[in-house]
Amino acid sequence: MKKLFTGCLTAIGAVVVLGIIIALFSGGDDSPDTASGDSGDAKQEETSDNNGQEKDKSEKEKVKKAGVGETATVSNVGFTVDNVKTPDKIDSGNEFVENATTSGKFVILDVTVKNDQKEPLTIDSSYFKIKSADGTTYEPITDGQVMMAMGDSMGDFFLTQINPGLSKSGKVVFEVSKDLKLKDSVLHSQTGFFGTESIEISLK
Numbered sequence: 001m002k003k004l005f006t007g008c009l010t011a012i013g014a015v016v017v018l019g020i021i022i023a024l025f026s027g028g029d030d031s032p033d034t035a036s037g038d039s040g041d042a043k044q045e046e047t048s049d050n051n052g053q054e055k056d057k058s059e060k061e062k063v064k065k066a067g068v069g070e071t072a073t074v075s076n077v078g079f080t081v082d083n084v085k086t087p088d089k090i091d092s093g094n095e096f097v098e099n100a101t102t103s104g105k106f107v108i109l110d111v112t113v114k115n116d117q118k119e120p121l122t123i124d125s126s127y128f129k130i131k132s133a134d135g136t137t138y139e140p141i142t143d144g145q146v147m148m149a150m151g152d153s154m155g156d157f158f159l160t161q162i163n164p165g166l167s168k169s170g171k172v173v174f175e176v177s178k179d180l181k182l183k184d185s186v187l188h189s190q191t192g193f194f195g196t197e198s199i200e201i202s203l204k
């Protein structure tokens with residue numbers, strides 16, 4: 001009877017020890033998985049950050065910059081600001097047409113666009129904007145009085161088609177704040193309504 005009791009205790013002890021060993025091995029398996037998961041998340045975040053930095057760098061590289069009299073070229077299209085004027089009124093030179101006036105000032109840009117692509121290019125005045133140093137954006141004026149006062153000299157870019165190898169010159173007119181400092185502003189333009197590449201020409 002004593003031997004039977006001792007044998008039972010031995011069997012129970014073996015089961016308990018076996019249970020402890022199994023528990024230890026089960027707990028040990030979780031740690032590497034967790035560590036592996038944390039490491040994978042860290043690598044994924046690092047890759048995402050690197051991709052974001054490369055994207056920002058790529059977008060900055062797509063903006064071509066130049067100054068007045070210089071040509072900025074993107075997608076084989078050249079943009080040149082040939083001249084800048086800032087009158088407070090536009091004299092029509094015609095006694096039958098009123099002068100154009102403003103509470104601010106006008107910015108009249110003589111712009112040349114050259115198409116070196118292999119297909120016709122359509123340019124519109126709406127593709128041009130003036131951006132000030134503080135981020136304020138000005139779009140070309142479409143006022144009829146200004147168009148009449150400019151007369152034949154206007155030569156605007158209203159859905160103008162330029163064939164390959166040719167260039168087109170015209171005026172882009174803006175009405176801006178009297179306090180706008182052109183030396184700190186740029187002309188921003190793109191090659192189409194949904195152009196992904198653009199140019200910035202300093203108006204110093």
